[in-house]
Amino acid sequence: GESVGLHLPTLSVQEGDNSIINCAYSNSASDYFIWYKQESGKGPQFIIDIRSNMDKRQGQRVTVLLNKTVKHLSLQIAATQPGDSAVYFCAERNRDDKIIFGKGTRLHILP
């Protein structure tokens, strides 16, 4: 069946360093992927997306990489700040045009 998962439940990063959050997906037919940030007690916030015809997309301080060969997605956050502390979810749009979420990675920023 379809599933989107994450390798690490928790990631601790020194403030100022770069963060890399990974995600594996199983549905090779997925054509659209999204990264969300969720702060405590709030709904998910869109960060960046990428379509399957691309392998890299950059935003402000964030980069998403897509490797369709191994069905792997990553989110890179440059110069991590305290405000980046949150749970990050990768998600995919399935063939029914629904957004399906992965398990989530908690990003913890060390002072």
Place this chain on the structure above:
Amino acid sequence: GAVVSQHPSWVICKSGTSVKIECRSLDFQATTMFWYRQFPKQSLMLMATSNEGSKATYEQGVEKDKFLINHASLTLSTLTVTSAHPEDSSFYICSAREGTSNQPQHFGDGTRLSIL
């Protein structure tokens, strides 16, 4: 930007009562709305999808008689948890999309439901 508002943000009620959660799109017309449930330290699980004026489509394992969804207008969808029990306690999040699947999906800030 597009805003999705949920009300209430937090509700506590006794076991056996029914609870209604509202989801509104404030500055766009939500052709399609989605309801998710999130248990502590877990991911968002899609419960159902509703299109304005049509019956909701429920995901496998979600009881339609337990979670009543109404999407009567292009700016409002409601989720009613009927005869709620402690195991229904969760964080319920709605999402709305205007037009086709190529349009972005906007999320509300969730409703924390606690059943005593």
